[in-house]
């Protein structure tokens with residue numbers, strides 16, 4: 001089955017009344033056959049049929065065997081980091097989601113876990129950095145918001161040779177476009193809040209793997225720490241997944257047009273999108289993925305002007321997060337990546353003038369017109385800013 005078919009067909013069946021949509025098992029506990037016998041489920045923190053169906057579908061979409069669904073992407077990443085013991089080490093990409101950096105920083109300061117940030121686009125530098133203490137390599141490809149591309153096959157070979165786990169946060173592309181486990185990753189992480197849900201109405205996360213022993217450790221955390229996804233949210237996510245392929249394919253097409261529009265715009269200094277041939281990771285990305293996603297970043301050369309452009313957009317709403325059917329616009333330095341701890345900001349924060357778009361399913365010509373107007377209307381202001389004019393009215 002192709003992914004678009006899987007999205008709709010998976011999770012079918014099993015209901016005794018033939019319900020065409022799986023029911024929500026909105027129950028905390030399950031009656032047991034006797035005091036000493038257990039059914040398939042006993043308590044929702046440990047397992048729930050609606051969540052189990054979702055987990056099976058998430059695993060199938062990533063072409064893997066096991067998945068655990070969590071209350072958020074960060075809860076999923078937290079469960080993953082519990083695999084690492086005090087005294088061991090994590091190697092992390094140097095353009096990770098701000099909340100991930102904040103969490104890793106806390107592990108480093110409170111749990112005696114070493115965290116080293118590396119440019120993982122160089123597989124050789126990862127190879128050279130691995131030590132006997134390195135337990136986990138955690139990357140995003142494309143990274144967010146700078147779209148650095150890391151070689152999944154090469155990193156998989158390097159980590160496998162030393163018994164280190166390779167975990168890939170696949171939130172930016174979704175399994176429709178990239179399935180890292182098939183390329184050599186041990187673990188895939190999702191913020192299901194993004195494309196998997198697609199409607200900005202659920203926060204959820206997942207840890208997906210083919211390896212039983214990793215899955216058992218993650219499932220232990222899910223039960224022991226209690227951050228498993230609730231039945232209702234699991235059901236909403238199952239609903240969102242049905243249109244996943246349709247949404248992201250359309251979003252990808254529109255994002256490509258928007259990236260091309262921006263690349264030729266006089267007020268734009270640089271566009272970050274792996275679908276542009278000028279992107280340094282263009283060829284590698286094509287080798288390991290089937291699409292470029294719906295997130296596009298660009299710089300203007302001037303943070304004050306960037307803020308004005310963001311505030312002038314009408315269809316693009318100012319919001320963190322990405323992957324929704326509705327287009328959004330943001331300033332990562334002040335928004336999604338503001339949680340990078342101050343001491344790491346110089347090294348790991350995105351440029352201050354970087355604008356990030358998440359392209360939704362609206363008509364692409366409307367979206368381009370909106371951006372063009374936002375860039376153009378502020379163009380005059382740009383000159384004033386450059387000449388030391390109207391500063392200081394920028395929202396902080």
Ligand SMILES: *Cc1c(COP(=O)(O)O)cnc(C)c1O
Nearest residue numbers: 072073074097169171191193204
């Ligand atoms: C949003 C995001 C997260 C965190 O997920 P939440 O669902 O917000 O907890 C992790 N990784 C990436 C790449 C993200 O974009």
